[in-house]
Amino acid sequence: MKAKVNGLERELADGSTVASVLALLDAPPSGVAVAVDGEVVPRAAWGTTAVPEGAVVEVLTAVQGG
Amino acid sequence: MDDPLVIAGREFGSRLVMGTGGAANLSVLERALVASGTELTTVAMRRLDASGGGVLDLLGRLGISALPNTAGCRTAAEAVLTARLAREALETNWVKLEVVADDQTLLPDPVELLDAAEKLVDDGFVVLPYTSDDPVLALRLEQIGCAAVMPLGSPIGTGLGIRNPHNIELIVSRASVPVVLDAGVGTASDAALAMELGCSAVLLATAVTRAQDPERMAAAMRAGVEAGRLARLAGRIPKRFWAHASSPAVG
Numbered sequence: 001m002k003a004k005v006n007g008l009e010r011e012l013a014d015g016s017t018v019a020s021v022l023a024l025l026d027a028p029p030s031g032v033a034v035a036v037d038g039e040v041v042p043r044a045a046w047g048t049t050a051v052p053e054g055a056v057v058e059v060l061t062a063v064q065g066g
Numbered sequence: 067m068d069d070p071l072v073i074a075g076r077e078f079g080s081r082l083v084m085g086t087g088g089a090a091n092l093s094v095l096e097r098a099l100v101a102s103g104t105e106l107t108t109v110a111m112r113r114l115d116a117s118g119g120g121v122l123d124l125l126g127r128l129g130i131s132a133l134p135n136t137a138g139c140r141t142a143a144e145a146v147l148t149a150r151l152a153r154e155a156l157e158t159n160w161v162k163l164e165v166v167a168d169d170q171t172l173l174p175d176p177v178e179l180l181d182a183a184e185k186l187v188d189d190g191f192v193v194l195p196y197t198s199d200d201p202v203l204a205l206r207l208e209q210i211g212c213a214a215v216m217p218l219g220s221p222i223g224t225g226l227g228i229r230n231p232h233n234i235e236l237i238v239s240r241a242s243v244p245v246v247l248d249a250g251v252g253t254a255s256d257a258a259l260a261m262e263l264g265c266s267a268v269l270l271a272t273a274v275t276r277a278q279d280p281e282r283m284a285a286a287m288r289a290g291v292e293a294g295r296l297a298r299l300a301g302r303i304p305k306r307f308w309a310h311a312s313s314p315a316v317g
Contacts, residue, residue: 006113025114031122033155040150060151062122065110066085066135
């Protein structure tokens with residue numbers, strides 16, 4: 001199935017969860033947050049939240065700024 | 067702490083809030099942050115693959131609290147989502163709320179700002195809004211529950227200093243939350259002036275990170291903020307038109 005992850009179209013395995021997308025991105029264990037289709041997914045729900053077909057996934061972290 | 071800055075019940079020994087944007091690299095930033103004495107420093111939220119990572123580790127190592135901002139957001143909806151992501155990523159409900167209108171001026175969009183502030187306050191955030199130097203808007207932001215108001219001295223990154231000192235004084239005179247002068251500071255005298263006008267703190271980044279010697283400028287800003295604070299507390303003499311001898315006229 002397809003999903004847009006941080007602006008890029010990606011082919012994901014069926015049944016992918018937020019946690020599996022983070023693993024794909026090699027995300028660090030802390031300091032990141034995820035929104036799926038504009039809704040924040042709490043850390044505790046990453047393993048159980050499925051990424052639907054065509055979802056827009058944003059994975060953010062803190063950078064220098066302000 | 068002798069004269070702490072208190073925001074939402076939290077005490078800070080330093081009245082200089084720093085930003086992390088514009089530094090050539092993390093080691094320059096580290097030296098500047100240490101020299102500034104800051105205890106609270108902003109970070110931006112960006113996609114994981116963007117460059118500029120490692121700043122959280124740096125702040126953690128230095129014992130400086132990270133204050134996430136919503137830089138880059140143009141609408142209340144974007145800012146609210148960014149703040150919620152920041153809360154999740156950084157495990158803090160503090161946010162520097164920034165909703166700017168356009169790239170040329172980077173001035174706050176007052177309508178979107180007020181809307182976003184209201185939603186975030188309702189959602190339990192400690193909201194520190196970056197606002198224009200409009201005394202009416204500042205009061206409105208306070209009334210809806212913002213923990214501080216942060217008027218600009220002049221547009222972000224311009225180094226033009228405080229263009230309307232009277233407005234800053236008006237904001238200070240009516241505020242019962244801390245007023246943090248945010249944006250426009252170019253050099254140490256600007257930071258001192260902000261404090262002399264009665265601001266509780268100064269937030270700056272570019273003036274330090276893009277100075278020729280960021281570490282030295284950070285030390286200058288720290289001294290400027292401290293000098294301005296002391297002068298404010300000391301109570302300046304009134305301005306007079308004619309000279310007034312300071313030595314005895316007789317004897």
